[in-house]
Amino acid sequence: MYICQIFKCALKSLVYYQLIIHSHRPYVQDMINKIRALDIQMIAPSHGYILRANVQRYINVYDEMSSPRKNKKAAILFSTMTGNTTKIAKGIAAVLEKKAIETRIINVDNADLKAVLGVIRESDMVFFGSSTRYADMVGKMELVLKELKHMDLEEKFAVAFGSYGWSGEAVEVIQDYLRGTNIKVVDSSYIIKTTGMSHLQIPIRIKFTPDGQEENVLYPEVEAIGDLLLG
Numbered sequence: 001m002y003i004c005q006i007f008k009c010a011l012k013s014l015v016y017y018q019l020i021i022h023s024h025r026p027y028v029q030d031m032i033n034k035i036r037a038l039d040i041q042m043i044a045p046s047h048g049y050i051l052r053a054n055v056q057r058y059i060n061v062y063d064e065m066s067s068p069r070k071n072k073k074a075a076i077l078f079s080t081m082t083g084n085t086t087k088i089a090k091g092i093a094a095v096l097e098k099k100a101i102e103t104r105i106i107n108v109d110n111a112d113l114k115a116v117l118g119v120i121r122e123s124d125m126v127f128f129g130s131s132t133r134y135a136d137m138v139g140k141m142e143l144v145l146k147e148l149k150h151m152d153l154e155e156k157f158a159v160a161f162g163s164y165g166w167s168g169e170a171v172e173v174i175q176d177y178l179r180g181t182n183i184k185v186v187d188s189s190y191i192i193k194t195t196g197m198s199h200l201q202i203p204i205r206i207k208f209t210p211d212g213q214e215e216n217v218l219y220p221e222v223e224a225i226g227d228l229l230l231g
């Protein structure tokens, strides 16, 4: 009977964590780092049980549940006319690499299609980028996207990005292709629903060349996307 109660209590805590706290896990990590050096004797939450024993064990469990997962792989695939989208791709890679996400950048215009599809298969998250030319994508990006419907992408995330001049249709076209597959398309709505962060602009669009300031604008978006992958 007692064991059964403990089990029910543990299960409730897990469900509570998963539904309410998990999406805010970066803040949980911040708080755990702040209390790490303290000698804590008791945890008295605003609701729920007061924990007087094994306090450190509960903190460790929270720490483990909110820690980023490792060994995640991202691929950044893009097409470009004059190199502006290449700069965005490199900016995205720099942020992901800071988070220890193994990242590959491929200009699909110069790559073998089968090799590109192999990289997609191996990746947990794929960024698809193209600049806009006459309201559409450029280069070979469309050839890559057309292949996706033959692949099982259920466990993967996708993000669209690109440089543009005035309307940026290519990013929308990329998203249309992605939504025709079973990949999870990460956009502002997805981020709001999974993390509660409502200030991020995704897909990632940069007008013409990303300068220093725009890279800063890009940073919170890619950081949140990276955190999502590290879940």
Ligand SMILES: Cc1cc2nc3c(=O)[nH]c(=O)nc-3n(C[C@H](O)[C@H](O)[C@H](O)COP(=O)(O)O)c2cc1C
Pocket: 079, 080, 081, 082, 083, 084, 085, 086, 130, 131, 132, 133, 134, 135, 136, 138, 163, 164, 165, 166, 167, 168, 169, 207, 208, 209
């Ligand atoms: C021939 C041509 C057509 C373009 N058409 C569009 C367009 O329809 N909509 C738009 O937003 N930008 C358009 N642009 C602007 C490009 O998307 C913009 O210059 C972008 O920064 C190019 O990025 P890239 O160097 O990665 O190709 C066009 C540019 C060129 C040269």
